[in-house]
Amino acid sequence: MLARRFAAMAHPARLAILQQLAAQDACCCKDVVGRVGLAQSTVSQHLKILQEAGLVDYRQERPRSRYTINRRVLDETRARMNHFLDDCCTRQVPAGHE
Numbered sequence: 001m002l003a004r005r006f007a008a009m010a011h012p013a014r015l016a017i018l019q020q021l022a023a024q025d026a027c028c029c030k031d032v033v034g035r036v037g038l039a040q041s042t043v044s045q046h047l048k049i050l051q052e053a054g055l056v057d058y059r060q061e062r063p064r065s066r067y068t069i070n071r072r073v074l075d076e077t078r079a080r081m082n083h084f085l086d087d088c089c090t091r092q093v094p095a096g097h098e
Helices: 002-008 012-022 029-036 040-052 071-089
Strands: 056-061 064-069
Touching (some): 002 040, 012 040, 012 064, 029 040, 029 064
Antiparallel strands (some): 056 064
């Protein structure tokens, strides 16, 4: 799941969308479109990828759908990545394998 989350964040547009969502309590797709300057269909596709990775939550609220950052998942992802980096980057590298 960690790789899937990082794959979802590996696109500049999705990072911009995450930044916009992080600055708000909740946004509809139209709000995000207005802030990132992409077509609504493009933003919808990116939001779906972020949602499938668990990074964004979706709520159907009439008349608009609302998207929010899943802070718990982002915090968990950050902690797991830190643990991974601490584990792999603090090991001794055998001589000749630098």
